[in-house]
Amino acid sequence: MRLVLAVAAAAVICTTALAQTNTNSGSGIENPAISITPKGGPENTGTIAPGANSFTEGQARSRIEAQGFANVSDLRKDGQGIWHGKAQRNGQDVEVMLDYRGNVASK
Incomplete structure (x- = not known):
């Protein structure tokens, strides 16, 4: 009986490991001309992503300036x-973007 349970447990563990997928599937902006500066935080991936953005214009400005x-x-x-x-950054004019997570990107 123990052997059957051990084999079943091993099968479940192996199946779970094989079922995992790569969550970094290339979503977001992928352009070498864009430099990403992540804000930090557990859900923050460092890519600009669409979403319900609750930042006011003043908050967006402050976050961009903080970078x-x-x-x-x-x-x-x-x-x-x-x-x-x-x-402007380092004396150069740039376009900036800020997403709902606080990520800042420039190009």
């Missing part, structure tokens, strides 16, 4: 909940 950007302007939220705007 080292200056002169943040022309902020607007698109239909996917991603804030877009203009800013």
Whole structure:
């Protein structure tokens, strides 16, 4: 009886391990011209993702500035909940984005 239970338990463990999938399936923005600066946090993957964004314009500006950007302007939220705007970093003009998780990207 113990042998049967041990074999059954091993089968369940092996099946569970084989059923796992790669959750990094390439979703999000994949463009080498975009530099991603993740905010941090357990659910934060570092990619810009659409979602219900509750950041106000002022909060979006503050989060972008906290990532080292200056002169943040022309902020607007698109239909996917991603804030877009203009800013400067290291003396260069860049486009910035902020998603609902607080991730900031520039290009």
